[in-house]
Amino acid sequence: MAKIRIPTPLRAYTDGESNIEVAGDTVAEALGDLVAQHPDLRAHLFQDDQLRNFVNIFIGDEDIRFLQGLETEINSDDSLRIIPSIAGGNPPISIGGKQIADEEAPR
Amino acid sequence: MTSLHQRKADLSKEEVKRYSRHVIMPEVGMEGQRRLKASSVLLIGTGGLGSPLALYLAAAGIGRIGLVDYDLVDFTNLQRQVIHGVSTVGLSKLESAEARMLDLNPDIEVVKYNEPLMSENALRIFGEDWDVVIDGTDNFPTRYLVNDACVKLGIPNVYGSIFRFEGQLSVFHADEGPCYRCMFPEPPPPGLVPSCAEGGVLGILPGTIGTMQATEAIKLLLGIGDPMIGRMMLYDALEMSFQTIRVRKDPACPVCGIAAEEIQLIDYEQFCGMPAHDHSEFSSVDEADELDIKSVTVHDVRAALENGDDVLVIDVRDPHEWDISVIDGTLKIPKPDIQLAKNGIQGGRRLWEETILKDIPKDKTLYLHCRSGVRSADSIAFLSEIGYDLEKMYNVEGGILAWADEIDPAMPKY
Numbered sequence: 001m002a003k004i005r006i007p008t009p010l011r012a013y014t015d016g017e018s019n020i021e022v023a024g025d026t027v028a029e030a031l032g033d034l035v036a037q038h039p040d041l042r043a044h045l046f047q048d049d050q051l052r053n054f055v056n057i058f059i060g061d062e063d064i065r066f067l068q069g070l071e072t073e074i075n076s077d078d079s080l081r082i083i084p085s086i087a088g089g090n091p092p093i094s095i096g097g098k099q100i101a102d103e104e105a106p107r
Numbered sequence: 108m109t110s111l112h113q114r115k116a117d118l119s120k121e122e123v124k125r126y127s128r129h130v131i132m133p134e135v136g137m138e139g140q141r142r143l144k145a146s147s148v149l150l151i152g153t154g155g156l157g158s159p160l161a162l163y164l165a166a167a168g169i170g171r172i173g174l175v176d177y178d179l180v181d182f183t184n185l186q187r188q189v190i191h192g193v194s195t196v197g198l199s200k201l202e203s204a205e206a207r208m209l210d211l212n213p214d215i216e217v218v219k220y221n222e223p224l225m226s227e228n229a230l231r232i233f234g235e236d237w238d239v240v241i242d243g244t245d246n247f248p249t250r251y252l253v254n255d256a257c258v259k260l261g262i263p264n265v266y267g268s269i270f271r272f273e274g275q276l277s278v279f280h281a282d283e284g285p286c287y288r289c290m291f292p293e294p295p296p297p298g299l300v301p302s303c304a305e306g307g308v309l310g311i312l313p314g315t316i317g318t319m320q321a322t323e324a325i326k327l328l329l330g331i332g333d334p335m336i337g338r339m340m341l342y343d344a345l346e347m348s349f350q351t352i353r354v355r356k357d358p359a360c361p362v363c364g365i366a367a368e369e370i371q372l373i374d375y376e377q378f379c380g381m382p383a384h385d386h387s388e389f390s391s392v393d394e395a396d397e398l399d400i401k402s403v404t405v406h407d408v409r410a411a412l413e414n415g416d417d418v419l420v421i422d423v424r425d426p427h428e429w430d431i432s433v434i435d436g437t438l439k440i441p442k443p444d445i446q447l448a449k450n451g452i453q454g455g456r457r458l459w460e461e462t463i464l465k466d467i468p469k470d471k472t473l474y475l476h477c478r479s480g481v482r483s484a485d486s487i488a489f490l491s492e493i494g495y496d497l498e499k500m501y502n503v504e505g506g507i508l509a510w511a512d513e514i515d516p517a518m519p520k521y
Contacts, residue, residue: 008271018346054295061352083341083352085291086270088155088245088455 002030002074007084013040022080027057028070030080045082056083110330111238111263114145116170122214126168139329140168144214146328147171149237151224151253153204154178155313156243156267156320158190163321165208165215169328172208173218175232176200177384183461187310223384224249226372229256239324241265243317246454247294248375248383254279254287258363259370263336265323267316272309274316277339277354278323281363284336289357294379297453309344316342382450385457389450390488400487403501405510408474412436420474421467423486424507428478432507432518438466442482442489449489459493469495476503476510478521 001021006014014020020037024030031051035042045055057064058081064072074080118126118141129135135143148169150157153176164172178200180191188200195203201219208217220232224244233240233256240262242253250268257264263280266287279286319340326332341350358364376382376389383389411418412435422429422437429439440463448464451457459465467473467490475483480502487500503509511518 008273052295054291054293056290058352061350063353063355066355081341081350081352083290083339084270084273085247085295086268086273086275087247087250087294088268088270 001076002078002080004030004034004080004082007082009084009086010041010044010082013044014038025073026070027059027064027072027074027080030074031057031070054085056085057081058083110142111327112142112146115141116144117141118144119214122168125212125214129167134331135329139331143168143325143328144170146239147173147237148324148328149173149175149233149240150243151175151240151249152243152245153188153190153200154184154243154245155187155269155308155310156241156317157204158188159314159317160241160243160321160324161190161204161208162211163318164324165212165217167321167325168212169215169324171216171218173220173232173235173237174201174204175220175222175224176204177221177223177386187308187313189314223386224252225383226252226375229253229372230260233257233260233262237262239263239265239327241267241320241324243267243313243320245456246381246383247379248381250287251294251378252372252375252383255362255370255372257281258286259367259372261367263327265320265327267313267320269308269312269316271307272312272344274312274342274344275339276316276319276323276335276342278327278335280327280334280336281356285354285356286360286363288362289360290339290354292357292361297380312344315344382454384454385447385451387450387454388446390446390492398488398491398497400484400497401501402480402504403474404504405513407501408434408476408503408510409514411474416472418472418474419467420476420503421483421486422477422507423475423483424477428521431521432511434476434507434510437476440466442477442486445486445489449493452493464490464493467495471499473500474503475500477506479506479508480504 001023004020004022006018006020011018020034022030022033024033045052059078126140129140130137146169148164150160153161153174180195180198180200180203182196184191190207191203201221205217222228229252240257242250242264244250253264258281261282263278266277266279268275323335326334337354338351339354362370376387408420420437422439423442425441444463448462451462452459475486477483484502487502491497508520511520
């Protein structure tokens with residue numbers, strides 16, 4: 001099975017797991033399996049059924065945007081990575097401990 | 108790779124000795140060292156990443172090093188910001204860094220910009236003849252600003268970013284490859300980032316990434332090796348793993364995909380939905396206008412104070428106003444201090460318990476007052492942005508002026 005590497009900021013939603021095995025023949029199926037295993041991740045990766053546009057998915061060293069996007073086919077020995085957007089020593093934080101997106105802040 | 112400039116500066120006998128371990132390497136040599144002396148590098152931030160950058164670039168003999176920072180050295184910085192020390196806590200980071208750099212190498216020039224980097228000043232600062240800009244900031248709005256200004260002016264941007272045990276490194280030089288926006292077209296919305304429990308950073312991590320940024324800068328200036336243009340290095344300290352991925356130029360990039368003169372610096376706080384620095388006026392809820400803020404009368408305030416109700420009354424006026432009149436039994440925190448703390452928390456630079464807000468419990472009913480009721484409403488809006496319950500906060504109608512009219516006629520009005 002292919003593996004997906006989870007970056008630190010998202011491990012809070014995968015019970016701390018950093019490498020997760022996923023089933024599927026395409027990136028879409030692999031991510032679908034990932035969020036089926038860890039439903040809390042869904043809101044971080046998808047908006048409706050679209051990949052959020054600040055989420056970068058790589059297969060090996062290549063961005064899927066420059067392959068066939070979510071339809072890119074994967075092999076069982078492929079390594080996928082989610083590349084996080086990180087800004088500095090601390091992330092912007094909510095002291096209310098709000099989890100996620102019910103509450104995307106107004107822009 | 109060709110070097111960014113062909114200028115060379117003469118070296119004194121003493122300098123040749125100082126840089127002898129450089130000069131004896133053919134990749135640097137006398138010529139390279141003279142080129143470094145004629146080089147200029149601008150560092151955005153003198154914090155975690157900026158500390159090793161400033162130290163090593165000063166030691167390496169970069170002739171002119173610019174520092175942009177507005178902050179003061181805080182005791183909690185010393186876990187990672189190794190250019191500062193106990194003796195400089197409370198001083199300006201620029202003064203603290205400059206003293207250490209010149210102690211290390213008095214032959215360099217340090218140029219200080221004691222101001223937060225903003226759209227209004229970025230082109231002026233970046234335009235003062237810098238060969239390389241190095242991004243050592245700690246927040247999304249400034250990262251997008253640094254990128255866009257560098258693309259506009261054609262300056263390479265050595266990017267480094269850190270989070271907990273992970274780091275990223277790249278060189279964004281739009282003349283020769285992609286820019287930051289090609290990789291990260293827009294930031295994650297503020298609601299989609301981890302809570303404070305997941306914050307923090309290994310103190311050594313900015314040292315690891317910052318020294319690699321310094322390495323990339325030197326390579327660019329000397330024109331040696333393979334710079335990280337079009338690549339990003341991902342570092343995981345726990346795994347001690349390094350992986351390099353490809354970063355491609357996006358032909359449709361809204362910044363490097365258009366002509367330089369058409370690039371406009373925008374309101375990056377609005378773009379990212381978060382304040383870039385503690386002194387920012389930015390508020391994601393547009394102050395109090397969009398909120399449904401509850402209110403109480405001064406009679407409610409008196410009753411609460413007299414009955415010993417479990418209510419905290421907060422006076423958000425400025426200190427000079429406290430000398431004129433004051434309601435006994437209030438906690439006094441000026442509105443600007445609340446805003447400063449809010450910005451620091453929202454921008455990820457401060458934890459709640461490191462700010463003045465630790466004196467305001469989150470589970471208690473709060474009555475906020477000012478002179479007439481406007482600043483206290485704004486303060487409620489600020490607190491609501493960082494997790495205080497809007498249902499438990501009340502604005503005191505009419506402020507202390509109403510108190511003077513209705514409760515204590517002897518109180519002076521102003």
